[in-house]
Structure formats: C-alpha cells, structure tokens
Ligand SMILES: Nc1ncnc2c1ncn2[C@@H]1O[C@H](COP(=O)(O)OP(=O)(O)OP(=O)(O)O)[C@@H](O)[C@H]1O
C-alpha cells in the first residue's frame with residue numbers, strides 16, 4: 001500500500017485556513033484532519049478533541065518532553081503543536097492528512113517530510129486580512145495587532161512552499177487546493 005499525502009496548509013492569521021479546511025473536508029471526506037494541541041484558551045463554540053486538544057502549559061511541555069509532537073511552535077503567546085502518532089499512523093494507513101499550522105511549524109515539518117505538499121494561503125490584500133480577523137470577533141485589538149505584525153514575516157516565508165493559493169473566494173480557494181491534491185496524486189515520484 002502506498003503512503004498517503006501529507007498536506008500542510010499555512011498562511012497568516014485570519015486568511016481563512018480554518019474556513020477553507022472545513023469546506024475542503026466536506027468536499028473530500030476521505031481527507032483526514034490533524035487536530036493540534038494548544039495552550040490557547042478555547043473560543044466560544046470550540047470543543048476539545050474537535051478543534052484542538054486544549055492543554056495546560058505543563059501538559060504541553062510534557063508532550064514536548066515525551067517526543068509526542070511532530071512539530072510545535074510558540075505563536076503570539078501560546079504553544080501549538082501537531083500530535084506525531086496520529087499523523088504517522090494515518091500516512092502509513094495510506095490516507096491523506098491535512099495539517100493547518102503556522103509557518104515556523106510548517107518549516108519544521110518540511111525538514112522531516114520534504115515529500116509533503118506545502119500550500120500557502122494568501123489574502124487578496126493586507127487590508128482584507130485585517131478586516132477578516134476583526135470581523136471574526138474572537139481576538140482583542142492587541143492580539144489582532146500582534147497577529148498582523150507576524151503576518152508580514154509569515155508572507156515573507158512563502159517561497160519555502162510548493163503552492164500559493166489566494167483565498168479571494170472560499171469556493172475558488174477550495175477548488176484550487178482540491179486540484180493540487182489531485183495533481184499530487186498523479187505525480188510520478190522518483191526514488192533517487
Ligand atoms: N474567502 C473569504 N472571503 C471572505 N471572508 C472569509 C473568506 N475566508 C474566510 N473568511 C472569514 O475570515 C475570517 C477568518 O477565517 P478563519 O478563522 O478561517 O481564518 P484562519 O486563517 O483559520 O485564522 P487563524 O489562523 O487565526 O485561526 C472568518 O470570519 C471567515 O468567515
């Protein structure tokens with residue numbers, strides 16, 4: 001059995017990664033979603049084990065210590081990380097898995113899985129990006145400003161990715177990512 005594809009979706013906060021991922025999973029139900037661990041407080045409506053595994057700082061540091069994370073990063077005051085076993089078991093089972101993670105973590109995944117498919121989601125403009133984070137209504141102004149200041153640095157690292165997809169419209173962004181996944185499955189992979 002051939003291994004599944006490891007797909008990494010990154011992009012600045014508020015660009016629409018979560019929205020696009022949710023829509024993509026409806027269109028591709030066979031695509032497995034990697035639920036991350038985080039020390040961030042749950043937002044209204046977020047559920048443990050569905051949106052994130054919500055952890056205390058001590059619990060998260062324990063996961064690092066026990067090598068349970070494929071990657072982790074500190075982002076705007078909180079830790080975020082990808083549980084290792086779930087990803088490895090899903091891939092070994094021949095299924096595709098998507099990781100929705102920020103840039104530092106994505107680059108660490110690339111070191112370990114250079115064969116992964118790295119997709120960067122871009123906003124139509126920085127003004128639109130700010131409008132989307134504000135419109136979501138989940139962050140206070142200081143956190144929005146902090147996330148926006150990190151956004152420019154993150155976009156600067158886009159050249160490390162395989163694909164850039166503009167999220168101007170959810171349907172179009174999903175179609176583009178679906179096309180990428182289909183094309184990657186058709187790729188002739190040479191072992192050298
Ligand atoms: N193409 C789009 N056009 C207009 N609004 C959008 C689009 N995509 C997403 N949004 C909206 O932008 C806001 C941010 O989207 P979302 O939470 O999915 O971003 P994110 O990249 O996952 O953010 P974070 O990294 O902070 O978790 C949401 O209110 C969402 O409804």
Ligand SMILES: Nc1nc2c(ncn2[C@@H]2O[C@H](COP(=O)(O)O)[C@@H](O)[C@H]2O)c(=O)[nH]1
Nearest residue numbers: 036037072073075080081082100101102105
């Ligand atoms: N490096 C990682 N980044 C992750 C992971 N899970 C989510 N994220 C990213 O963190 C920011 C902030 O997320 P939010 O839910 O607080 O808005 C965003 O870019 C996520 O994609 C992870 O496991 N590792």
